Amino acid sequence: MASGVQANGECTTVFEKLKGSFQVKDEGEEEIGRFVIMKLNKNNSEIIVEYKSKPEETFDDFLALMDAAAKAGEGRYAFYDVLKPDQDEKAHIGAKGDMAMIVWCSDEECGIKQKILYASSKGALKKACTDSVNEFQANDLADLTLEALQSKCKR
Structure with a gap:
C-alpha cells in the first residue's frame, strides 16, 4: 500500500554519508555518527531528516x-550502522558495520493513523x-x- 509520501532529497544524501559513500567531506561539514533519524513532516507529505548523530553518541542516545x-505519539524511521557484537561503539568510532533501517511506531503511544502512515510510506524511503x-x-x-539489531544484521 503506497501513501503518496516522498522522501526529501536530504534523506538520500545523509544516508549515503552514514554508510560511508562520501569519502571526502566538505570543509566545515559535520561528521555523522552511528545513526540518523527521519520522520514525516507536519503535513505527512514528505519524509525529512530530523537528527544526525554525532560520532560520540551511542545506542543509549539513540534509544532516548x-x-x-514515542512519548509524543509519533513514529520514526532510522538508519543505524550496526557493529558486530564484539565491537564496542565507543572504542570503534568511525568503524563501519551493517546498515539497519528501523521503522519505529510504539504500540502504546502511536495512534492507528500514525502507524498506517509510517508502514505505508517506508517504501518511499527504501527507494x-x-x-x-x-x-x-x-x-x-x-x-x-x-x-536484536545485531542478530538481524548477521552476515
Whole structure:
C-alpha cells in the first residue's frame, strides 16, 4: 500500500554519508555518527531528516530519542550502522558495520493513523536510500535492542 509520501532529497544524501559513500567531506561539514533519524513532516507529505548523530553518541542516545518520539505519539524511521557484537561503539568510532533501517511506531503511544502512515510510506524511503539494508520493525522499547539489531544484521 503506497501513501503518496516522498522522501526529501536530504534523506538520500545523509544516508549515503552514514554508510560511508562520501569519502571526502566538505570543509566545515559535520561528521555523522552511528545513526540518523527521519520522520514525516507536519503535513505527512514528505519524509525529512530530523537528527544526525554525532560520532560520540551511542545506542543509549539513540534509544532516548526514539523513546521521546514515542512519548509524543509519533513514529520514526532510522538508519543505524550496526557493529558486530564484539565491537564496542565507543572504542570503534568511525568503524563501519551493517546498515539497519528501523521503522519505529510504539504500540502504546502511536495512534492507528500514525502507524498506517509510517508502514505505508517506508517504501518511499527504501527507494530513496537504495542499498541492501536490513529492515527492522519495532513497536516497543523492549523490541529495540542493540542485540536484536545485531542478530538481524548477521552476515
